[in-house]
Amino acid sequence: MESSTLVLTEDGSLELRSVTVPEPAADELILDIELSGVCGSDVHMWQHEMDLDYPVVPGHEFVGLIEKLGTAGITDSARQPLSNGDAVTVVPGISCGECWYCENVPTRPLTCNDRDVHGFRSLDEPPSLHGGMSEYFMLQDRAWFYRFPETLPTALGALVEPLSVATHAVERALPPGLPHVREGLGLGQSVVVQGAGPIGLLTAAAATAVGAGQVIAVDLRTDRLAMAEAFGATDLVDLTEYEGDEFIHAIQELTPGGVGPDVVIEAVGRPAAFGQALRIPRNGGTVVEVGHYFSSGTVDVDPSDLIHRQLDIYGSLAYPPNQFATAISMLERTVDRFPYEDLLNYQVGLDRATEAFEAQANGESYRATIHP
Ligand SMILES: [Zn+2]
Ligand SMILES: [Zn+2]
Structure with a gap:
């Protein structure tokens, strides 16, 4: 299986690459991405304001449906059982678990000085599929992730990160x-x-x-x-x-x-x-x-x-990983109270990703989204 995957190259262009989707190991899963938001930080990355290992696979505000589970019985970070087709949102930041901060200040995982962040990692780092602007995303063992309730519109899964x-x-x-x-x-x-x-x-x-x-x-x-x-x-x-x-x-x-x-x-x-x-x-x-x-x-x-x-x-820098549970709970309680879907006011496919970055950069969209 191949994934059409967006990459941001060193010279700031957005290009589609074809990436082979690996078979997931027992503790891994493959997501079929529904949509991924274009964040202000993606715009900064696009405008060369970040020192990263290019080409980068962007997208850290996304929701996908489970395409393949490594093994039956995998649960999400709240120990909820999962099956194929479930919607899942993924916490982009992964702390190293080994540094002084991870040992001594675990309540502030963002203090870790050796974090990996989905959406800011290199295509050259296996398994390459670590951004949401891609047909498929590979979720590996150290990442936190949450099943997104089927009672909510799936598109709102892309708002869990900013929320x-x-x-x-x-x-x-x-x-x-x-x-x-x-x-x-x-x-x-x-x-x-x-x-x-x-x-x-x-x-x-x-x-x-x-x-x-x-x-x-x-x-x-x-x-x-x-x-x-x-x-x-x-x-x-x-x-x-x-x-x-x-x-x-x-x-x-x-x-x-x-x-x-x-x-x-x-x-x-x-x-x-x-x-x-x-x-x-x-x-x-x-x-x-x-x-x-x-x-x-x-x-x-x-x-x-x-x-x-x-x-x-x-x-206030980002959030600890279980803040995703807070955001999902708030969405469940307030989905009829606030017009969340109106924020997703510029929707394009992968082939028009550059337009979505432009719309986000010039303030035309609240949250432009890319729908692979
Ligand atoms: Zn963001
Ligand atoms: Zn650490």
């Missing part, structure tokens, strides 16, 4: 606070989400799902703000209506007491937005930075301001 990023960012604002004295995020409290791209929208939904009383979405596109409202935002702040940083005052006016929100989550990914994030919350509030997976520069910070305003600042 894991979003739910983790919200959870960063939860511990180790005492919500009843407004340490951390509690029921009924106020959250600002900067940026209404896919991560910002899913973050607004996650904040709503954990019981935030007010979710204020900030963006400069009216279509994205309207979408934020559909994803749970109670208040919208359109940046184009304000000069410079005046919008910060406008946000604060929206919050109880006019002091600013309890929590700000930065999902824009521009240094200026992080600088603003530090100025938006009330004193003693929380800032979560999730937008800057890639460095796009620096911003001036006045350390004295952080002290005097007693801010809690958290960096």
